[in-house]
Amino acid sequence: MTQFLLALLLFLAMHIIPAVPPIRAGLIAMMGRRAYLLVYSLVSLVLLGWVFHAAMRLDFIPLWDPAAWQAWVPMVLTPLAMALLVAGLLSPNPASVTLRGPAAEPGAVTTITRHPVLWGFALWAGSHLVPNGDVRSLLLFGSFLAFALLGIWMTERRARRRLGEQWNAITLSTSVIPFAALLTGRARLRVDGPLVSGVLGSAALTVWLLLGGHVVLFNADPLVLTTL
Secondary structure (H helix, E strand, C coil): CCHHHHHHHHHHHHHHHCCHHHHHHHHHHHHHHHHHHHHHHHHHHHHHHHHHHHCCCCCEEEEEEEEHHHHHHHHHHHHHHHHHHHHHHHHHCCCCCCCCCCCCCCHHHHHHHCHHHHHHHHHHHHHHHCCCCCCHHHHHHHHHHHHHHHHHHHHHHHHHHCCCCHHHHHHHHCCCCCHHHCCCCCCCCCHHHHHHHHHHHHHHHHHHHHHHHHHHCCCCCHHHCCCC
């Protein structure tokens, strides 16, 4: 448990501390934007792998019985989560997390939600809570879900202060809740390169995971779980 908590705390710290504007600006000024993003991404991946490795070493303590319908929740929501995550990272977005610099127009994915990366993370974590009814999964995915939802709230507050009058224009055509702006008519769905890349990348990764990749990474076959 100690190793898991340490890995989780370091992972969370890695995403909370550099998000503070003065710290982020200082790191970018010292390293350059491209080098900063590269180092940040690599360290994040290493820490995420450590979190999973430490979680898998915890004792298995069941909380609820598995059922076939539970496995369908991540199978439906995870492709959407991955598409939002990839498209969000590749799209200009002054209101939320992105790997892109400032641009005149936010990416098309922001018509779905102005926090695509954080919602992608939240949907992935939340959907995986359902079929994994044990204590270690609750600690793992529950922590990630709480972190993503808290991140949305914190990012909203920071963007509102940072963007000033521009914030009002952004909120007129976007929404926090995915698809809310589209369903209420405040936004029209656009398509651009990052959104297409997100959809295609998600489709390719989903096929690989279902054809054996998930077994290789996590020793669990989603297709088998749907037939329980």
